[in-house]
Amino acid sequence: MEAASRLVTEALEGSRYALARLISLIEDDGVDARAALAALYPHTGQAHIVGVTGAPGTGKSTLVNQLAKALRARGVTVGVVAVDPSSPFSGGALLGDRLRMRDLAGDPGVFIRSMASRGSLGGLARATGDVVKVLDGAGFAVVLVETVGAGQAEVDIARTAHTTVVVEAPGLGDEVQALKAGLMEIADVLVVNKADRPGAANTARALEMVVGRNASRAAAGEDGWAPPILQAIALDGTGVPEVLDAVAAHREHLRATGLWVGRERARVETELLNALRQEMLDRLLARVRPEQIQAWVERVVAREVDVYTAVERLLDAGGR
Ligand code: GDP
Numbered sequence: 001m002e003a004a005s006r007l008v009t010e011a012l013e014g015s016r017y018a019l020a021r022l023i024s025l026i027e028d029d030g031v032d033a034r035a036a037l038a039a040l041y042p043h044t045g046q047a048h049i050v051g052v053t054g055a056p057g058t059g060k061s062t063l064v065n066q067l068a069k070a071l072r073a074r075g076v077t078v079g080v081v082a083v084d085p086s087s088p089f090s091g092g093a094l095l096g097d098r099l100r101m102r103d104l105a106g107d108p109g110v111f112i113r114s115m116a117s118r119g120s121l122g123g124l125a126r127a128t129g130d131v132v133k134v135l136d137g138a139g140f141a142v143v144l145v146e147t148v149g150a151g152q153a154e155v156d157i158a159r160t161a162h163t164t165v166v167v168e169a170p171g172l173g174d175e176v177q178a179l180k181a182g183l184m185e186i187a188d189v190l191v192v193n194k195a196d197r198p199g200a201a202n203t204a205r206a207l208e209m210v211v212g213r214n215a216s217r218a219a220a221g222e223d224g225w226a227p228p229i230l231q232a233i234a235l236d237g238t239g240v241p242e243v244l245d246a247v248a249a250h251r252e253h254l255r256a257t258g259l260w261v262g263r264e265r266a267r268v269e270t271e272l273l274n275a276l277r278q279e280m281l282d283r284l285l286a287r288v289r290p291e292q293i294q295a296w297v298e299r300v301v302a303r304e305v306d307v308y309t310a311v312e313r314l315l316d317a318g319g320r
Helices: 002-012 016-028 031-043 060-073 095-104 121-137 152-159 177-181 200-219 240-257 259-287 290-301 307-316
Strands: 048-054 078-084 110-116 142-148 163-168 189-192 229-231
Touching (some): 002 016, 002 031, 016 031, 016 110, 016 121, 048 060, 048 240, 060 078, 121 142, 121 259, 163 240, 189 200, 189 240, 200 229, 229 240, 240 259, 290 307
Parallel strands (some): 078 110, 078 142, 163 189
């Protein structure tokens, strides 16, 4: 506890070492992590959380790196959380991190962290949300959350952002990868990256057709925002300022319409229900002794009772 509150104080004062230690603590999810998050929480709520998602190979990492550089050029502090569920590695030691760091090394206005597999995607989503809170609380004005847009769990992580940038690229097989992954519904800004490659204009047109439908729905009052479709070349930074402008315009839209608070409330509700579910599960399971479970397994195997009846009895017994 003591150590956790000291880390929070030092991280709030700008210590990068304390910040890194704090994030490791939160990834480990112990009692100290809870205490640290509680102490940090009053300082959160200021950052613009921007999700960047898309199929592997579209150039997300390259784009995120450029966005971070461009934000710094505008004097904006930025935290980056790169989520890679397929990677067993975590912390600051990823090769990708070292490559990213090369451009941004030594700049106290940037903090980059990779998040890797935590055994379950739900666990990864929780840890990611908590690390975003730490960077928010530590005062980074923009937090970029990079996720692979592959499945529902990744979409859920992206959904926790205020603004979601969906990245596409030509020549990845399917015309529009984001359609397949169900990312179109959550896209606030669409970027066709690799605009130097043939087929970029086709991909942009395909997106326009899809978004054309979305936009008319939006105009009908859903959230009043028509996602712009931008082209970029992340390799050399072409189009990156326009992406940042669109992201900033979306933030203004959220603020002006009150959707900012609405999204916050929706996120908190999801987070609270998930945490409650997990806590209830943990507490109930903690009351059941392994021998009891074994005893019921034997009875189910012997066809004395079925699984559901066994569960009812276990719960009725309250673990006694
Ligand atoms: P991610 O898997 O979506 O994070 O994609 P990466 O950022 O790792 O990029 C995948 C590959 O595409 C790398 O070899 C990049 O150098 C390359 N790449 C990224 N952006 C561009 C671009 O604008 N044009 C071209 N031609 N290649 C790019």
